[in-house]
Amino acid sequence: MTKTLHGTVALVTGASSGIGEATALALAAEGAAVAVAARRVDRLEDLAGPNRAAGGTVLTIAADIAGQDQARAAVERTVAELGRLDTLVNNAGLMLLGPAAATPVEEWRTMVDVNLLGLMYTTHAALPHLARAAADGPRRVADVVNISSVAGRVAFAMSSAYCASKFGVGAFSEALRQELAGRFVRVGVVEPGSVETELREHNRPEVRAVLEQQFATIERLQAGDVADAVAYIVTRARHVAINELLVRPTEQV
Template sequence: MQITSLTGTVAIVTGASSGIGEATARRLAEHGATVAVVARRKDRLDELVASIEAAGGSALAIAVDITDRAQAQAAVQTVVASFGRLDILVNKAGLMLLGDIVGADIEEWDRMIAVNQQGLLHMTHSALPHLLAAAKDDVRGVADIVDISSIAGRQASANFGVYNMTKFGVNGFTEALRQEVTKQQVRVGVLEPGAVMTELVSHNSQRVRDGLEATDDIPVRLQPEDIADSIAYMVTRPSHSSIAELWAMPTSQV
């Protein structure tokens, strides 16, 4: 099957300071894209950019908090001012804080909603005009948005309540947007990973981590590079082919 090169394109990857976001930035650069890596931890972003450039790629670090609408808008404007275009947006930034709904820390709910939903909305709204413009030119004749959801966007589980809500919302928003812009050659797809070896769980309390460990029956989890490969697959399809949804699971996960 034909795989289109990303040479000449510009991509933004949020949540790029670790895990899936970092691996995705590396993979898109390997395919020829210039990659703007967006997150709050500038030291990690600088290290990632240096590594991508040492491997022959091109990258730009932008340290911002995408839950702040003005910062998200400025990040997109910086990318377009620097490179003249935007072809791909990967909304990876995410937070998973688990626990009982009864007696929950409401501030944790607010933080998840801010990152998982509002940050995604800010970046998408700011990027769309530039993606629509890129889809009309002859570099690829298509542009891409990939939103990273979760198996938690497909099935609800006890102790995952608000995280479930944010990811179900991502799924719904992604499909609605796909229907709006797909005829303008902007492909919009959602990727739903199962268990992946990242630092996502580490943001939780020790009690929650212990509980997850006690019930964990997945001997081999996915690696961030596995999800990066899936994202690269989505954005390197020929312009007539759109992957609207991709569910990526460890073989051993039910």
């Protein structure tokens, strides 16, 4: 039986670990050729190897998407080497938390540069290709899926800049959705609660201790749970657009 995404090409940013890695594997399992971008190419190759051995197509791309040129180059290389672009998953991100007054401004800048501006750069570069895929691709629909967060829906103390970056993702996505709806380029946002990934590890020790305590008794989501949400969005029929999915661990309040 032909897989739903057979003949399509997806680009997943931040695919060297966690949600991005799981999403790349999920889209490959649905039949997509997948381009995976991140800074740690060795980790991308770890993901690509078994997939290629199983007959899949995986293109690894070294890119720091905080730089507009590298973000654009990642998109252009995907199209040059895989021939098209039907699905863009903007997943790359980081979460550096702490009370505003005690946070180095550099941490804020990095989050806005990657979580928001980086996502906007890849999207800007991808839009002409996505419009082309929607006009004449195998499914005659294309997708942008932006990985936001519960913190893109509700603001929390200790998370001011992370929330600001993710609220920005929500606003950008909704405006884009309205602009592209008539061209069959769907825009979806996935808003995970706490997921068991490397994300928390980049925080200062005192912040990590607070985060571990908050979730000590809660079973977090697995990266695959979020990948399932992305795969659900991009495998819907052409006339169905899932605009927003909020996915929390059951016990997370």
